[in-house]
Amino acid sequence: MKYIVFISSFCLMLVQIVSGRALAPYVGVSVYVWTGVIGTTLLGIVFGYAAGGIMADTNGNKKTLGISLALAGLASLVSYYVLIILGQRMGAGSMPLIARVVVMSFCVFFPTAFFLSTIVPQAVKQSLSSLSKTGGTVGELSAWSAIGNLLGTFAGGYVLIPFIGTKGVMIAIAAVLMLLGLWVARGEKLWRNKFGILAVAFFIGAFILPGGCIMETNYFCIRIASSQNEEGAKTHILRLDHLVHSYVNPANPRDLGYDYEQVYANLIASRFTTSTAFTAYFIGGGGYVLPRYIEAEYPQATSIVAEIDPGVTEANHRYMGLDRQTRIITANEDARMHLMRGGDASYDLVFGDAFNDFSVPYHLTTVEFHKLLKSRMSADGVYALNIIDDARYGEFLAAMVRTLREVWTNVYVAPQADTVQPGRNTIVLIASDRAIDQVAWYGTLSPAAVEKNLADDARQTQIRLINPDRITELLDRKKAPALRDDYVPTDRYLAPVFSDAY
Amino acid sequence: MPPLRLPPIPRSLGSRGIVFFSGFAMMTVELLAARVTAPYLGSSLYTWTGIIASVLLGIALGAYVGGKLADQTSPRTILAASLGLGGLTTALGYFVAALIGPWLGTHVAVPVAMPLFALLVFFPPSLFLSAVQPAAIKKDLVEMGETGRVVGMLGSWNAAGSILGTYLAGFVFNYFVSTRLVWFLTAALLIAVAFWVWFRPTKAKAVV
Numbered sequence: 216m217k218y219i220v221f222i223s224s225f226c227l228m229l230v231q232i233v234s235g236r237a238l239a240p241y242v243g244v245s246v247y248v249w250t251g252v253i254g255t256t257l258l259g260i261v262f263g264y265a266a267g268g269i270m271a272d273t274n275g276n277k278k279t280l281g282i283s284l285a286l287a288g289l290a291s292l293v294s295y296y297v298l299i300i301l302g303q304r305m306g307a308g309s310m311p312l313i314a315r316v317v318v319m320s321f322c323v324f325f326p327t328a329f330f331l332s333t334i335v336p337q338a339v340k341q342s343l344s345s346l347s348k349t350g351g352t353v354g355e356l357s358a359w360s361a362i363g364n365l366l367g368t369f370a371g372g373y374v375l376i377p378f379i380g381t382k383g384v385m386i387a388i389a390a391v392l393m394l395l396g397l398w399v400a401r402g403e404k405l406w407r408n409k410f411g412i413l414a415v416a417f418f419i420g421a422f423i424l425p426g427g428c429i430m431e432t433n434y435f436c437i438r439i440a441s442s443q444n445e446e447g448a449k450t451h452i453l454r455l456d457h458l459v460h461s462y463v464n465p466a467n468p469r470d471l472g473y474d475y476e477q478v479y480a481n482l483i484a485s486r487f488t489t490s491t492a493f494t495a496y497f498i499g500g501g502g503y504v505l506p507r508y509i510e511a512e513y514p515q516a517t518s519i520v521a522e523i524d525p526g527v528t529e530a531n532h533r534y535m536g537l538d539r540q541t542r543i544i545t546a547n548e549d550a551r552m553h554l555m556r557g558g559d560a561s562y563d564l565v566f567g568d569a570f571n572d573f574s575v576p577y578h579l580t581t582v583e584f585h586k587l588l589k590s591r592m593s594a595d596g597v598y599a600l601n602i603i604d605d606a607r608y609g610e611f612l613a614a615m616v617r618t619l620r621e622v623w624t625n626v627y628v629a630p631q632a633d634t635v636q637p638g639r640n641t642i643v644l645i646a647s648d649r650a651i652d653q654v655a656w657y658g659t660l661s662p663a664a665v666e667k668n669l670a671d672d673a674r675q676t677q678i679r680l681i682n683p684d685r686i687t688e689l690l691d692r693k694k695a696p697a698l699r700d701d702y703v704p705t706d707r708y709l710a711p712v713f714s715d716a717y
Numbered sequence: 718m719p720p721l722r723l724p725p726i727p728r729s730l731g732s733r734g735i736v737f738f739s740g741f742a743m744m745t746v747e748l749l750a751a752r753v754t755a756p757y758l759g760s761s762l763y764t765w766t767g768i769i770a771s772v773l774l775g776i777a778l779g780a781y782v783g784g785k786l787a788d789q790t791s792p793r794t795i796l797a798a799s800l801g802l803g804g805l806t807t808a809l810g811y812f813v814a815a816l817i818g819p820w821l822g823t824h825v826a827v828p829v830a831m832p833l834f835a836l837l838v839f840f841p842p843s844l845f846l847s848a849v850q851p852a853a854i855k856k857d858l859v860e861m862g863e864t865g866r867v868v869g870m871l872g873s874w875n876a877a878g879s880i881l882g883t884y885l886a887g888f889v890f891n892y893f894v895s896t897r898l899v900w901f902l903t904a905a906l907l908i909a910v911a912f913w914v915w916f917r918p919t920k921a922k923a924v925v
Contacts, residue, residue: 250887257883260876268869275865332876336869343864347788350855353868354784357851361777368769373762434762523761548827549759555822578755700756707892 259328281400461502567600775843783848804907
């Protein structure tokens with residue numbers, strides 16, 4: 216009995232881990248998705264436990280237990296179909312994202328969680344021989360259940376998803392649970408039931424269903440769409456989960472894709488006019504667009520990339536033409552940890568591009584983090600980062616500006632327009648103790664700007680640093696305080712931007 | 718099919734409330750754990766799994782030992798002791814984190830540092846808090862015929878408490894108040910409930 220509890224708990228946790236990953240390509244990864252999935256699973260447990268208890272007291276036998284297990288298996292198999300159908304229907308739908316997350320996680324994962332949670336009360340009922348042993352029996356079965364949960368979490372996160380993918384895991388869970396169910400109720404010969412045929416059909420069907428990601432890592436579902444541009448060069452679009460992260464043109468590193476990269480290119484060009492032997496540090500690698508650009512245009516410069524996911528680096532090498540002999544140095548580590556240990560570093564430029572989709576790594580936004588970062592930079596080093604916000608809300612922007620101002624003398628806002636625009640926008644923030652030379656800023660033509668070849672007005676708008684008065688005005692309206700390790704409500708600040716954008 | 722005749726199970730609101738609250742406290746601690754960890758050890762696959770693993774390991778051991786002890790001593794003692802010690806270790810954990818975090822963060826590789834950190838900070842509260850449920854079941858289960866429903870009902874309340882903890886910690890606490898405040902409030906509340914369980918007048922059980 217304890218093994219049955221162990222296996223069902225193992226599967227339950229696995230389903231929960233896989234759920235978050237399986238939803239990611241459709242709705243991204245954020246606090247909303249994880250909370251939705253955890254909430255659904257726990258709701259399944261609430262009802263599953265209560266129902267399981269009643270089932271155990273009325274029909275407490277092996278047959279009920281076997282059927283519960285088999286149904287859980289069937290539910291996890293069916294859920295994969297539901298996921299694909301709902302994902303396609305709702306992926307482009309008009310429903311707000313948070314509603315979509317709730318509906319999808321409920322439809323997809325509630326049934327499996329429900330059936331799996333009916334197991335423990337049934338198992339206790341069938342194991343308990345006398346009332347003097349209640350505590351021990353319950354405790355022991357709970358312990359097996361927790362060990363199952365524990366191994367399920369590890370197996371899911373470290374081993375199964377990277378190797379057999381979310382689809383493989385779902386199929387495996389279904390197979391294990393159904394076979395276990397049949398075995399537990401072997402006296403009943405459940406396989407003679409007509410549902411058996413249905414189950415087999417679902418199994419065969421599941422193998423044919425599309426997968427989607429080219430690589431599934433512990434952090435992302437990585438997808439790459441390649442196409443030819445007008446000049447016939449091959450370009451790649453890198454998607455991490457829901458987000459189109461970068462446009463990469465390996466044949467021409469001057470082609471930077473996103474507009475905010477132009478601000479970065481201009482920062483480099485206007486800062487390093489004579490000596491170009493600078494050291495640049497990147498928080499987040501993505502498509503390595505800017506590191507490739509620096510490698511090509513500034514051969515004396517050094518680039519160091521802190522990219523948490525080795526899979527992203529590998530995808531760059533394997534699919535997006537990043538030479539394995541590149542001079543770009545990568546550390547596959549959390550940036551804050553990497554900086555904490557890098558005591559002798561002295562970076563001249565730091566670029567922050569780790570804020571994927573709407574999941575903001577909160578520990579990279581705080582005053583404490585920025586003080587650490589500054590201690591690893593040269594005296595007049597510059598930190599530039601891109602964030603997402605909306606002029607109609609702007610709480611996150613205000614909080615970030617206040618945070619950076621506590622650490623650096625000058626903070627600039629470059630929205631790639633004359634003002635911060637309404638709607639979901641990428642905004643570049645630049646912080647340094649040395650003021651930016653406005654003449655050099657607007658007068659320099661970076662290699663990327665030459666490549667882009669815009670009219671001078673448009674080019675200046677693209678790299679516009681908004682008027683300091685406007686920043687003061689924004690801070691007067693938005694009272695969000697500077698972010699500290701102890702209090703980082705970034706998800707709250709971004710919630711309205713998030714629900715509007717989808 | 719035999720007619721459904723289920724004797725009503727004893728209404729013990731106290732036990733349900735206690736398992737609900739222990740689920741709530743456990744999930745609050747688990748969710749805030751990420752924020753307590755990040756300043757020292759960052760936020761990565763290693764830190765998440767470290768937290769989940771230490772909490773689940775605590776559950777496994779706590780449920781096992783708590784259940785055994787509840788069979789030998791009075792379940793009420795176990796309930797009060799585990800709630801109180803759960804609160805105490807939660808509070809202590811914060812200081813331990815501040816004490817060892819900076820050193821671990823700069824001197825030990827994260828895959829090694831994280832299990833150590835989690836074992837010292839998050840494992841003890843989950844160990845004690847998970848002894849609550851088996852002890853409550855032991856206390857409430859007085860007739861074999863009700864096993865399924867008592868276990869199911871208490872498990873269900875515990876999960877409901879966990880949901881509330883998850884949502885409040887994830888969507889409300891993190892949004893409006895500092896991590897430290899919630900952390901210590903949870904600890905204080907646990908200790909208060911422990912005192913209540915211990916000093917609560919016992920009703921005469923004669924009327925069964």
